[in-house]
Amino acid sequence: MPIGDWVGKRNGVTALDFAYPVLSSLIFFPLLAAAGLFFIRGESIVRKYTLIASLIEVVLALPLTAYQFNADFQFIERLSWVPQWGLEYHLAVDGISILMVWLTLFTLPLCVLCSWTGIGKRIKEFHICLLFMTAACIGVFTSMDLVLFYVFWEAMLIPMYLLIAVWGGDERKYASIKFFLYTLAGSTLLLVAIVAFRIAGGTFSIPDLMQQTFSFRFQCLCFLAMALAFAIKVPMFPFHTWLPAAHVQAPAAGSVILAAILLKMGTYGFLRFCLPLTPAASEYFAPMMIAISIASILYGGAVALGQSDIKKLVAYSSVGHMGFVTLGIFLFNQRGVEGALFQMLNHGVVTGGLFMMIGTVYERSHTRDISKNMGLGKYMPAYMFFWGLFSLASLGFPGTNGFVGEILVFIGAFKHSLLVGLLLVPGALLGTAYMFRVSLKMAWGQPSAAKDWKDLCPREWVFLLGPAVMVFYIGLAPGVFFQMITPSVEKLLAQYDSGRVATRTVETTQTLAHVPTTGLGNAKN
DSSP states (O other), rough: OBBBBSSOOOOOGGGGSSOEEEEEEHHHHHHHHHHHHOOOOHHHHHHHHHHHHHHHHHHGGGGGGGSSSSSSSEEEEEEEEEEGGGGEEEEOTTHHHHHHHHHHHHHHHHHHHHTTTOOSSSSHHHHHHHHHHHHHHHHHHHHOHHHHHHHHHTTTTHHHHHHHHSSSSSSHHHHHHHHHHHHHHHHHHHHHHHHHHHHHSSBBBBBHHHHHHOHHHHHHHHHHHHHHHHHHTTTTSSSHHHHHHHHHHHOHHHHHHHHIHHHHHHHHHHHIIHHHHHHHHHHHHHHHHHHHHHHHHHHHHHHHHHHSSSHHHHHHHHHHHHHHHHHTTTOOHHHHHHHHHHHHHHHHHHHHHHHHHHHHHHHHHHHOGGGGSSHHHHOOOHHHHHHHHHHHHHHTTTTTTHHHHHHHHHHHHHHHHHHHHHHHHHHHHHHHHHHHHHHHHHHHOOOOSOOOOOOHHHHOOOOOOHHHHHHHHHHHHTTHHHHHHHHHHHHHHHHHHHHHOOOOOHHHHHHHHSOOOOOHHHHHO
């Protein structure tokens, strides 16, 4: 079917199966809703308007529940954008990206609710940033054109920078500038790789580039450029230093978005670009990526164990949790990659819930110091129930969502190498240690002063029940998620295997073509 139609020929669900382009509506409706905020007055109305818009966004995504469990891209929308340059407005989802789209949609209303009383200035501008962020993130996870992907990737920086710089803590300027400079440096390298793929492959289309074989040297250069950009976004050790500052200074909703969605863009980039486009280079640099991932797990856990600031503790725990994700990806086996995808989803749910709870207690105590927030089991039992649940999920307790992803990564690690599997054990123990330490102090520690804090209000119950339900649902019934991701994971690994074999074949052919034949001919005579 020619470019210019909404859909290409594929098996599974297509955009034309519905009365409207589903993915485009999920990108442009938040932008339209953000524009509508300019004409609304009144803080209460702004909050209610944004909450309603976030729920409408979820309703618009209901056709995604018709996703067929196969390896093909679905809900395809493809239009010519700049024909002279070969640019296309090309959107689609598969089993890898649809989880991230749902996670983004799930997070938006929670961010609105958890910031209902915590944001006291520039209310309208704050909610415009939330809606703009949603549109950019969905664009990143659905783009099938490299330039379109890069546009959304860069667009995300602006609202996140503003969330930290305008509504952050006392050191918000330092944190926001550090975040912006780090991610912008990575984005520059990503742009170089995109231009290189266009020159070598003749197209910006990601599916088309997946069908091509590039030289090993070209793959290595592009892999390093992309990997650095994605490693900063994850963030992997030692490119993590912007994360604690950004988390600590960001408002509660900003930390939720940062942890639940933005960090996943880096690991999504590894899955979408590095493995299928640079398979031979991914295999070559895999030992380095595995080593850095293990270092991230151990470093993040060790530093989190020594923190006195609750928010900084959870921020450093993200370095360790995301290390499990990158490790699972570069194991190159099905269980490892499936575990990485589950960890991406689970980390967004659990860590997002923890950051919302930190914002909730901060509104009461006006401090994030553990010593000033002890003894809450007596004053806020419902609060400590949710905190305990998310803590158990964070450390991978059986029956919670965290266990599913973690055990899959462990299986993949031991299948890859006994040494790699054994190195994960202290990382898991560190995760248990720092979560138990802070939870025990907050629940049963001796409070520094008498507290008259009220327990959770109905609004707080609502935004905490959502992640709590997902903790149990994913942990006890992960089958539907396996059905969704397994075909895409199998296809990804098949592309990786065939791609690295094809690269070796091309390299061997080129080497033989340069072998001189004169000497052989003389010997024959």
